[in-house]
Every structure is written in structure tokens, then in C-alpha cells.
Amino acid sequence: MLNPAISYTRITRVQDTTVTASEDALAAEEPLEIQLIYGPMANRQQQSISVTMRTPGQDAELATGFLFTEGIIRSEKDIKAISSDSDVTNMVQVSLHEDVTPVLKTTQRNFISNAGCGVCGKTDLAAIYTTVEVQASAQTVPAWPTELILRLPDxxxxxxxxxxxxxxxxxAALFDQSSTLxxxxxxxxxxNAVDKLIGASLQQxxxxxxxYILLLSGRAGFELIQKAAVAGxxxxxxxxxPSGMAVKMAREWDITLIGFLRQQRFNIYTGEHRVAVGSLTNLK
Structure with a gap:
């Protein structure tokens, strides 16, 4: 069975002076339209919320995570049903319970969001921000040992x-303090990878x-920090x-942000108190 996340193409491969015809595997990229159905039974509304370029697969998780991290819904319990034939139509419909009012004012998009941009399509500057409620942790989590953090990329x-x-x-990956993925x-x-992860976390x-610790395989931009902050x-x-805005907002939202985690080293940009590194506990 073909993997919908992979597409194949014929290429001409050049190595030194050798030229050969070959086949290459590419990450699939297809649009996904997320539609929202909401309101009382006597007056149900259907509205297109976003079109994003994504890798096909886990589209229900992507839609759930997107609606949550954009602040449109407050919980997976707001969702009554998800209908998707996205393999055919590139569309997923999310139906909310009749008593749920989605928050749409600052989250609507008016054009396609490309695969590299998590805030493209927002209608004004204020719309790039989602409401983040910074709350004290419900449970005490021990500081993360550096030895564990260094193992995560591998x-x-x-x-x-x-x-x-x-x-x-x-x-995007989620680990616990026993280094379990x-x-x-x-x-x-x-x-999209972060939205899929958060959507799956909600569903599970x-x-x-x-x-938990969120591990990102690439850079840490503002939009990823914001999505993680919304998820707590x-x-x-x-x-x-990380970007400058990512560091600024991580500090404001009381998030520990680590960057350049590779080759047995990393930088701590904010929240050093959550990392067990000897004298770092004495830093101000």
C-alpha cells in the first residue's frame, strides 16, 4: 500500500561524472481545507476556517490541534464529530456540539497558509497572537537531567x-522524564507537525x-512556542x-526553551530552573 505522505518522481542523478536515471522519494505536500460546523440545530453554520499546505496523514489530528492552538475551541470535548475524506477531497469537517460557540474573531485566515509559515493568512498583526493562559503547574515536575535531554535527538x-x-x-515529539517517546x-x-502532535495528545x-518535553527537529519559531504555550x-x-520573538515569548509565558540541541550540547535561553545543571540553579 502506497504511503500518502510520500510522492515519487523520476530524476537524473549526477555524481562526479556519472549520470544515471533514477527515482526519488519526496515529502508529499497537499492543501487541506478545514471546515467548521457549529451552532444550534435550528441554525447550524458551516464555515471554512483555513487552508494549509500539509503532508497527508493524521488530518483529523491536524484539524483538532489547529482549532485548539488557534484558540477556536477550548477542549477536544467541544468537538462532536470529525468527518474526513481528505484523501479524495483534501477537506476535513469538524462539527462542534450545539452549545459550543467557537472563537473566530481573530483566527480566520483569508488565503492559503504555506508549509513553511504558521501565521500566514492572518488578517492583521493582532491576529498572530492567540490567548495564552499562563497557569501554575498542577503538579510538581522535577528538573530535567541534562543527560536525558542530550539523548532525545538520537x-x-x-x-x-x-x-x-x-x-x-x-x-515534533513528546517525551516523558523516563525518556519514553x-x-x-x-x-x-x-x-503542522506540532498541531498534529497536540491534536493527538488531546484525543489520547x-x-x-x-x-512532558516537546522536541522539535528544526528551529523554534514564535508560532511553535505559542502553540506549545496554549497546550500548557x-x-x-x-x-x-530559536528566533528572538520565540525567546521573548517563552520568557513571558514561563517556558523553558532549549536550542541547538545536537552533538552533545545545547543552549538554555529561558527557564533554566527546569534543567538540572549544577550551578545553573544559582543563576539569576
Whole structure:
């Protein structure tokens, strides 16, 4: 059975002076329209919320995670049903319970969001921000040992089958403090990978998410930090670099942000108190 997340193409491969005809595996990229159905039975409304470029697969998780991290719904319990024949129509419909009023004012998009941008299509500057409620942790989580954090990229890399096949895919993963990989999702769009992960976490009732660490296979941009903050994730590690806005908002939202986690090293940008590194506990 063909994997819908992979597409194949004929290529001409050049190595040194040798030219050969070959086939290459590519990360699939297709549009997905997310439609929302809501309101009382006597006056049900149907509205297109977003069109995003994504890697096909886990579309119900993507829609759930997107609606949650954009602040349109407050819980997976708001969802009555998800209908998808996205393999054929590239569309997923999310029906809310009759008594649920979605928050649509600042989250509607008026054009396609591409795979590289998690805030494209927002209608004004204020719309890039989603309401984030910073709450004290419901449970005490011990500081994360550096030895465990340093192991995470290798643990993730062993599970990245789509990356092995295509070389062009992002991953988001959720680990607990025993270094167990709880969930991993891949997508050509890094924001989609995070939405799929959070959507799956909602569906699998992994909330609250304070005990876990979110690992990103690439850079940490503002939109990814915001999605994690909405989900209540308190520790984020990225293999790549964070942006200036990502660091600023991680500090404001009381998130521990780690970057350049590779080759047995990393930088802590915010929230050093959640990492067990000797004298760092004395830093101000």
C-alpha cells in the first residue's frame, strides 16, 4: 500500500561524472481545507476556517490541534464529530456540539497558509497572537537531567521514517522524564507537525502536558512556542535555533526553551530552573 505522505518522481542523478536515471522519494505536500460546523440545530453554520499546505496523514489530528492552538475551541470535548475524506477531497469537517460557540474573531485566515509559515493568512498583526493562559503547574515536575535531554535527538531520529525516506520533513515529539517517546508526528510544515502532535495528545487524553518535553527537529519559531504555550507545555527543546520573538515569548509565558540541541550540547535561553545543571540553579 502506497504511503500518502510520500510522492515519487523520476530524476537524473549526477555524481562526479556519472549520470544515471533514477527515482526519488519526496515529502508529499497537499492543501487541506478545514471546515467548521457549529451552532444550534435550528441554525447550524458551516464555515471554512483555513487552508494549509500539509503532508497527508493524521488530518483529523491536524484539524483538532489547529482549532485548539488557534484558540477556536477550548477542549477536544467541544468537538462532536470529525468527518474526513481528505484523501479524495483534501477537506476535513469538524462539527462542534450545539452549545459550543467557537472563537473566530481573530483566527480566520483569508488565503492559503504555506508549509513553511504558521501565521500566514492572518488578517492583521493582532491576529498572530492567540490567548495564552499562563497557569501554575498542577503538579510538581522535577528538573530535567541534562543527560536525558542530550539523548532525545538520537531517540527521535531513530523514529523519523519519513525523514529517512524523503530528507524533507519536520518532526515534533513528546517525551516523558523516563525518556519514553509518547508521541511523534512528521509533516512538511513544522507548525503542522506540532498541531498534529497536540491534536493527538488531546484525543489520547495526555493533558495536562506539564510533565512532558516537546522536541522539535528544526528551529523554534514564535508560532511553535505559542502553540506549545496554549497546550500548557513548559519545556521545549529544538535541534535548531530559536528566533528572538520565540525567546521573548517563552520568557513571558514561563517556558523553558532549549536550542541547538545536537552533538552533545545545547543552549538554555529561558527557564533554566527546569534543567538540572549544577550551578545553573544559582543563576539569576
Amino acid at each position: 531517540l527521535l531520529r531513530k523514529q523519523q521514517q519519513l525523514f529517512d525516506d524523503t530528507g524533507g520533513i519536520h518532526a 509518547l508521541l511523534m508526528r512528521e509533516d512538511i510544515g513544522r507548525h 487524553q495526555l493533558f495536562p502536558m506539564q510533565p 507545555i513548559k519545556v521545549i527543546a529544538a535541534v535548531g535555533a
